[in-house]
Amino acid sequence: MLEAAERLHYVPSALAQRFARRKSGNLGVILPLVPKVRLFSTYYFSEILSGVGEEAGRHGYDLLLMFRKPDEKREYAMLFRTQKVDALIVLGSRDEPDERQALAELWRDGYPFCLVNQRFDEEPFPAVDADHESGSFQVVRHLAGQGCRRIAFVNGPLVYSNSADRLAGYRRALEASGLPFDPKRIYAGNYSRKSGLELAASIADAMRRGEVDGIFAGNDRMAIGIMQGLREFGLEAGADYALAGCDDSEGARMTDPQLTTLSVPFDRMGKLAARRLLAADETTWDTPILKLPVELIVRASTERFGSSSTTD
Structure with missing residues (x-):
């Protein structure tokens, strides 16, 4: 039989093999469906998916991308029962009852x-995360070290654990720097550039009252929106105030001035999540939650109160 197959150059059907093993050959990825947002052009999602896709391909798996509407019923288990996926990665998960x-x-x-x-710290759900609390602490300590004494924080929705982490790091850094926490300096965005742009007027008013001299935004998109919006009020990052973001996206290098930010290893996070699911026999995990370190990248947008050099 094997000799005949070799003579005929027979190649087994991958579909037939998967059916025989009762496997789909698909690694499922749940993505949030956000109206008017080009998800794949967003640095955060594109980097994670790049890492997931690379690792999935290494193990002979295809990606099955599935978009979830905000009000759509979560039926993740049904994907397994109908044999659509062999394993599942969830992006954009929110701390809400249906999701839990x-x-x-x-x-x-x-x-x-x-x-x-x-x-979800109180749950056993496996996760690959970044140390956002430590990163936020680093940024705010850097701003304080540059001479900022009234540091505002533009956060994302608290249904995301990274938003809560950054808030905790912000508060801890203020305390370590001997600076008071003022809830009026906390601004709520949604991680979009537009939300940063829309907050610029309120922040500009606070700056003119002498209530804000430094800003930390929870991601680069919001930071860029803030920078653009404050420019319309005649306020320049790195000259009139210090500004830092988070992600180290490509846009952070394209702003003028270039944006101080945190480098978050999204690509590696995606790879490790896929590896955790597809190469369980090759890897061991001491904890259900793996946290990766982040790195502060200092650029010109925080040179307002001191001298620093670009690390690029």
Whole structure:
């Protein structure tokens, strides 16, 4: 039989092999469906998906991308029951009752899944995350070291664990720097450039009253929106105030001045999440939650109160 197959140059059908093994050959990825947002052009998602895709290909898996509407019922377990996926990565997960219930069902029924950049500390859900709390602490300490004494924080929604982490790091850094926490200096954005742009007027008013001299934004998109918006009020980052973002996206290098930010290893996070699911026999995990370190990248936007050099 093998000799005949060799003579005929027979190649087994991947579909037939998967059917025989009752496997789909798909690594599923849940993505949030955000109206008017080009998801794949967003640095955060493109980097994570790049890492996931590279690792999935290394293990002979295809990616099955599935978009979830905000009000759509979470039926993650059904993807396994209908054999659409062999494992599942969830991006954009939010700390909400329906989400918790869907993830708890996956865990209870033993389906392989992993969260990326979101975690539930009191739950056993596996996750690959970054140390956002430590990163936020580094940024605010840097701003304080540059001479800032009234540091504002533009955060994202608290349904994301990284938003809560950054808020905790911000507060801890203020305390370590001997600076008071003032809730009036906390601004709520949604991680979009537009939300940063829309907050610029309020921040400009606070700056003119002498209430803000430095700003930390929870991601680069919001920071860029703030920079653009404050420019319309005649205020320049690196001259009139210090500004830092988070992600180290390509846009952070394209602003004028270039943006101080935190480098977050999104690509590696995606790779490790896929590896955790597809190469369980090759890797060991001491904890359900793996946190990766982040790195402060100092550029010209925080030179307002001191001298620093670009690390590029």
